[in-house]
Amino acid sequence: MKSSISVIGAGSWGTALAVALSKKGHDVKLWMRNEEQFLQMKKARENIKYLPGVILPNNIELFQDICGAVKDADIILLAVSSQAVRKVISNFKDVANEKQIIVNVAKGLENTTLLRISEVVKEELPKNAFAVLSGPSHAEEVCRDMPTTLVVASSEKTVAEYIQDVFISPKLRVYTNPDVIGVELGGSLKNVIALGAGISDGLGFGDNAKAALMTRGITEISRLGQVMGAELNTFAGLTGIGDLIVTCTSMHSRNRRCGIQIGQGKKLEDAVNSIGMVVEGVVTTAVAYKLSKEYNIEMPITTEIYNILYNDSDVREAVVNLMMRSRTHEIEEVVESKKMQW
The missing domain is CATH 3.40.50.720 (NAD(P)-binding Rossmann-like Domain)
Structure with a gap:
């Protein structure tokens, strides 16, 4: 054809x-x-x-x-x-x-x-x-x-x-x-978490921190996605977990590379300019933060990355804020068993 x-x-x-x-x-x-x-x-x-x-x-x-x-x-x-x-x-x-x-x-x-x-x-x-x-x-x-x-x-x-x-x-x-909504949101919001993964790398943190960011990150993505009308199953697929893995771990990822430089102390504008291409996650972080407020959804990772990018928050203080949040349980649905209908 x-x-x-x-x-x-x-x-x-x-x-x-x-x-x-x-x-x-x-x-x-x-x-x-x-x-x-x-x-x-x-x-x-x-x-x-x-x-x-x-x-x-x-x-x-x-x-x-x-x-x-x-x-x-x-x-x-x-x-x-x-x-x-x-x-x-x-x-x-x-x-x-x-x-x-x-x-x-x-x-x-x-x-x-x-x-x-x-x-x-x-x-x-x-x-x-x-x-x-x-x-x-x-x-x-x-x-x-x-x-x-x-x-x-x-x-x-x-x-x-x-x-x-x-x-x-x-x-x-x-x-x-x-699920158009889920595919669009998964592909967009993973860039926010990839910036965070890059910041973690730039700070010299290890695999433990990155695994935590990715796991809790997909929870935030699916949490917002659900209230916006997405199917939860989508975030367990290629445009959710799949895209999150590749964007958070690869040096091909502009968002991760930008985050690394921010974690190393570079200003946002300088980090973006050094990439030489559009870093979608920078704008998406602002949009995701606004959406979390509009839908009253808790997105702590997104909030801390937003504060780093737009409020000049200290990156190490952001880590402390995430680690010292109120105690909670971990078992949350990321996938569900119902089959989507076309």
Whole structure:
């Protein structure tokens, strides 16, 4: 099955997915905003800034004209930062048609509205089908054909299965899930915990501390997710525990690398600038903190990371605050037995 796919955003993840899709024989249009990057990639057929050493196959067509890139595509894949999604859609929605499926791969929440990306897309393109693609997936590995698993969620089963067929390959296994809310929240909120894992590493703490952060972190994620309408089962899957593991433990993770520098004493702005790419967890921490207040949900790890990032709290005091919280029991549901219905 051959499809025409417009990939909006030529960062590391957008480029990696464009390469993976082109290897399956799809016609891929890759759009980027930056003219210098466009000229460099057109000349070298390589994304030197984000994925050096990965050559773009010939069936990837490069675009700077966003309307030209999305026109007549079967799928529009949004691979820009979460905060840029609304603006990017506004630049092409006049030429989009209702039959095009919108697939989001950004892992974040809109800061100004606290909306999930599916909700943003619904406001801007209310008649288009939507799917979110997420899971434990570093661009640096996907573009080099290392085995990776993803999950695609949509409210429409046929849409999820179509996107599954478009992406699945011997090196890229894709599962389906009806829980759009859970998949979006799992992919977004794990970045907050990854910042905390990086801070722990930067402080010189060991595996014990990281294991605790990850375990209690998934509890916080699922706690907020449930009150927002997500299925608890989702957080035990690829976009919950799976993505949390890979983002908290790998040096490919921008959020973890940023956290390490903060733990070592670097200011937030300097740490983010040194990464050279969007660190989604920084904005997501603020959104998650606001959501926890809005829904009256206890999220102590998120709260301490928020205070470190935005209130200049001392990182070591934050650790003491977490360790000396009121005594409580540990047995909490992270998964449940009921089967989700599509």
